[in-house]
Amino acid sequence: MAIYDNVLIKIRDMKDSLTPVEKMLADYILANVSEIPHLSIKNLAKASKTSDASVLRFCKTMGYGSYRSFIVSISTSIGSMNDEQKDQYTDIQPGDDLSTIISNISLNNCKSIEDTQSVLDRNEVAKAVKLLRGSSRIVFFGIGASGLVCKDAEQKFSRINKMCHAYTDGHSQLTAATLLGKGDVAIFISYSGDTAEILDTLEIAKKNGAHIIAITKINKSELADKANVLLGISTPEVTIRSGAMGSRIAMLTVIDILFAGVASAEYQNVKKYLTKTHNILASKHRR
Template identity: 80%
Template sequence: MSINDNILIKIRDMKDSLTPVEKLVAEYILDNVDEIPHLSIKSLAQSTKTSDASVLRFCKTMGYKGYRNFIVSISASLGSMDEEQKDQYTDIQPGDDLSTIISNISHNNSKSIEDTLSVIDRNEIARAVKVLVACNRIVFFGIGASGLVGMDAEQKFSRINKMCHTYTDGHSQLTAATLLGKGDVAIFISNSGSTIEILDTLEIAKKNGATIIAITKYNKSSLADNANIVLSISTPEITIRSGAMGSRIAMLTVIDILFAGVASSEYKHVKKYLAKTHDIIASSKHRK
C-alpha cells in the first residue's frame, strides 16, 4: 500500500513499460482524466479502441481487482488535485532568469518527493527495514548519480556501526557481488532499472543468496522483476538535467527513510554510535 496513493501518478510513471494495448488505455486516461470516472468499462474500451478484457487487464496491472475499484481510485486522485497541479514539473529552459530557475528546481524536487510517496509501498519499506536490521552487512550498488546516492547511504549507515560499502563502477561491483552471501543485503540504486552493469551484478548477488533491495523508478524493469524488495520512486517526464535532479532527490529521500527506520528500531543499541560520531565531528570542527 502506498503512503499517499495517487493512481494517476502511477499510470504516468508506468506508462512507457506497459504493453502496446495497455499503453493505449493509459494514454487515453491521462489525456481525459475528468471524464474517466463517468465511463463504463465498455465505453472506455470503445474510446481506446481496445476491448473490455484489455481494460480489465490494465486495471489488474495497476494493482486493482476490478474496474470498479480502479474507477473509485481515479475519482479519489482527481479529488486531491486542482488545476494548478496538473502540470507539476517544469524543465530547464534556455534563458531562464535565476529566480525562475530557483523556483522551478525547488518545485520539481519537492514534487519528486511528494509523488514518490504515491508509488512507494509502505509494506516494502517495513520489509526493507527488517532485513537491514538483521543483516550481516549492506552493500550499495549504483552507477553515476545513483552511485552518489549509494555513497550518501554508506556515510549514514556507517554512523550507526553497520558494516557497509558502496561500489560505483562495473568491475568493483562484480567483485563485491561475488563475495556476498546469505545474511547480506545488496541495495541496487538505478532510476531506469535497466543499467547493464547493475543487472550483471544483481545476477551474481542473487545467485549467492543475498537479499536484493531495488530503489528504482515505478516501472516494469529487469531490476524490479528480480529484486526481493522494491522501493519505487517517481520521477518527472522532462528531458534535461532537472529530471535527473528529481530522481536523485527521490532516491536520497528513500535512503533517509531506511536509515531513520533502522536507527529508530535499534535506537537503544545505536544511540551510542550516533553520539560518538557526532562528538568526534564536533570536536574536529572546534580544533579548526
C-alpha cells in the same frame, strides 16, 4: 497487493513501459480523467478501443484486484492530479534568470518528493526495513548520479554501526557481488532499472543468495522484476539539460526513509552510536 496514493501518477510514470494495448488505455485515461469514474468496464473498453479483458489486465498491472477498486482509487486521485497539473515539472530554459531557476528547480525537487510519496508502497518499505535490520552486511550498488546516492547511504548507515559499503563502478561491483552471501542485503539504485553494469551485478548477487532491494523508477524493468523488494520513485527527467536532478532527490529521500525506519526501530542502540560518532567529530572541530 500494492495500493498507491495516486494511481494517476503511477499510470503516467509507467506509460512508456506498458504493452501497446495497455498504453492505449493509459493514454485514454490520462486524457479523460474526469470521465473515468463514471464509466463501466464495457464503456471504458469501447472508448479506448480495447476490450473488457484488457481493462481488467490493466487494473492488475496497476496493482488492483478489481475494476471497482481501481475506479475508487482514480476518484480519490483526481483532486491531487488537478493540483499537479497547475504546477508541472519545468525544465531549464536558455536565458532563464536566476530567480526563475531558483523557483523551477525548487518546485521540481519538491514535486519529485511528493510524487514519490504517492507511489511508494508502504508494505515494501516495511519489508526493506526488516531486511536491513536483520542483515549481516549491506551493500549499495549504483552508477553515476545513482552512485552518489549510494555514497550518501553508506555514510548514514555507517554512523549507526551497520556494516555497509557503496560500490559505484562496474568492476568493483562485480567483485563485491561475488563475495555476497545469505544474510547480506544488496540495494541496487538505478533510475531506469536497465543499466547494464547494474544488471550484471544483480545476477551475481541473486545467485549468491543475497536479498535484493531495488530503488528505481516505477516502471517495468529487469531490475524491478528481479528484486525481492521494490521501492519505486516517481520523477520525470524532463530533458538532458536538467540531468538527474529530480531522480537523485527522490532516491535520496527513499534512503532517508529507510535509514529513519531502521534507526527508529533500533532507537536505543542507534542513539548510542550516533552520540559516539557525534562526540568524536565535535572534538575534532574544537581543536
